[in-house]
Amino acid sequence: MTAEPRRLECTEVVENLYGYLDEELTAEVKAAVRAHISQCPDCFDHCQFERAFLRFLEARSRAQNAPPELKKRIFEQILLDRTRDA
Amino acid sequence: MPQTADEKRSAFEREALPHLDTVYRVALRFTGEPAKAQDLVQDTMLKAFRSWHRYETGTNVRAWLLTILRNTFINEYRKEKQRGPTVDISTAETFSLFDKVQEEDPEGRFFDQIIDDEVLQAVDDLPDEFRETLVLSDMEGMTYQEIADVTGAPVGTVKSRLFRARRALQRRLYDYAVEMGYIKRRSP
Known part of the structure; x- marks a missing residue:
């Protein structure tokens, strides 16, 4: 038999939202947050909003890859390097 | 068993170099300037290559590279950074x-x-x-x-x-x- 998740207030859910979205909560708190969100429209919306914010941040940095000339320089650098840092 | 120079280079290329984009993106945010970020990445990767014998195979190579990047930035680059923070964090x-x-x-x-x-x-x-x-x-x-x-x-x-x-x-x-x-x- 699975125990009922602990009941949380909205303020506790908001405090734990980032931990929930980052998948950093203990199983017990995660279950409690999930149970609350599934029944509280405000916290559900808040959760979706913060998720959208985090996706937006991630997307905005992904386009920036190392320039090809930098990759080439690093390849050459390690090919020619004879030093060993003991 | 110590690696030959070729083995070391190919292990470094196989394990460390795939993280170059990550290292570059983080360097960009640390320095705020593409030219400085490139220098920082180059210094970081050379240091990482030279101390590759200290990296334990199978551990988190990305975290290892970013630790070298961070230390290099703090010791050699941060003092050059011109701009100070303008976002108020206290409230x-x-x-x-x-x-x-x-x-x-x-x-x-x-x-x-x-x-x-x-x-x-x-x-x-x-x-x-x-x-x-x-x-x-x-x-x-x-x-x-x-x-x-x-x-x-x-x-x-x-x-x-x-x-x-x-x-x-x-x-x-x-x-x-x-x-x-x-x-x-x-x-x-």
Whole structure:
């Protein structure tokens, strides 16, 4: 038999939202947050909003890859390097 | 068993070089300038290559590279950085963007209207320890423990810095979105 998740207030859910979205909560708190969100429209919306914010941040940095000339320089650098840092 | 020079080079190429884009992106956010970021990445990768014998195969190579990057930045680059932080972090905790836009745009559609440069500038303007935490988490997807390993801060500190950094960034982007007319200002 699975125990009922602990009941949380909205303020506790908001405090734990980032931990929930980052998948950093203990199983017990995660279950409690999930149970609350599934029944509280405000916290559900808040959760979706913060998720959208985090996706937006991630997307905005992904386009920036190392320039090809930098990759080439690093390849050459390690090919020619004879030093060993003991 | 010690590796030959060729073995070392090919192991480094196979394991470390795939993380070059990550190292570069983090370097960009640390330095705020592409030219400096390139120098920092080059220094980092050379140091990593030279101390490759200290890397334990199978452990987290990305965290290992980012630790070298961070130490190199702090010891050799940070003092050159001209701009200081302009985002006030001290009152960030009490700001909630969701509360501000809940009625007008609860799905955060206005995010799509904010240009990349504005977002990245807002990130760059966070104080160092908040910026690095946010970048490692939200731009590179590292766990709290990985960030703690790279930065040397306890996990609880990582968590609280991340919370405040995200809220400070939201406040800055809210002000920008209001100024640009993407959303209406809501009084507190």
